[in-house]
Amino acid sequence: MSLTGKLVFQIEIKSNGDVFHELFKNKPYEVSSISPDIVHGCELHHGDWGTVGSIIFWTYTHDGQKKVAKEIIESIDKEKKSVTFKVIEGDLLKLYKSFIITVQVENHGQNNLVIWTLQYEKLNHSVPDPTTIADLATKLTKDIETHHLK
Structure with missing residues (x-):
C-alpha cells in the first residue's frame, strides 16, 4: 500500500469555463462570497x-470543522486553463506530508468540465485518501456554477 496518491475527478458545468478559471487564477478571494458555507476567507x-x-x-x-490552509501558487497554465496550489501550512498537513491541488477547465461548447487533481503523500498508512476533500471541491464547483448561471 503506497503512501502517495493522486485523485482526479471532473464535474460538468454549464457556466462559462473561462470565468471559472479566471476566478481561481485572479480572484480567489471572491469564492468566499460565492460559497460562504465552505470558504470563509481568502487573503493574499x-x-x-x-x-x-x-x-x-x-x-x-471541512467535515464540519473550521480549518485553514496556506498555499503557494505553483503554476498557472493559461492555455490549459489550470492553476496549481501547493499546501505549505495548515490542517491538511496534519494528515499529509504533501498536498497539491490543481483545478483545470476544459471548454466543450456549452458544456464545460472542471477537472480537479489532488496529489498527496500520507503521513502514514492509517490516513484515508482525501475523498472528503473531493466532495468539498465538487460542492464548491456546483456553488460557483450556480452563482455564474444567475
Missing part, C-alpha cells in the same frame, strides 16, 4: 493575485 499573504509564487491563506469548513 505574499505576492500578487494571479502570480506564480504568491501565497494565499484560506479559511474553510
Whole structure:
C-alpha cells in the first residue's frame, strides 16, 4: 500500500469555463462570497493575485470543522486553463506530508468540465485518501456554477 496518491475527478458545468478559471487564477478571494458555507476567507499573504509564487491563506469548513490552509501558487497554465496550489501550512498537513491541488477547465461548447487533481503523500498508512476533500471541491464547483448561471 503506497503512501502517495493522486485523485482526479471532473464535474460538468454549464457556466462559462473561462470565468471559472479566471476566478481561481485572479480572484480567489471572491469564492468566499460565492460559497460562504465552505470558504470563509481568502487573503493574499505574499505576492500578487494571479502570480506564480504568491501565497494565499484560506479559511474553510471541512467535515464540519473550521480549518485553514496556506498555499503557494505553483503554476498557472493559461492555455490549459489550470492553476496549481501547493499546501505549505495548515490542517491538511496534519494528515499529509504533501498536498497539491490543481483545478483545470476544459471548454466543450456549452458544456464545460472542471477537472480537479489532488496529489498527496500520507503521513502514514492509517490516513484515508482525501475523498472528503473531493466532495468539498465538487460542492464548491456546483456553488460557483450556480452563482455564474444567475
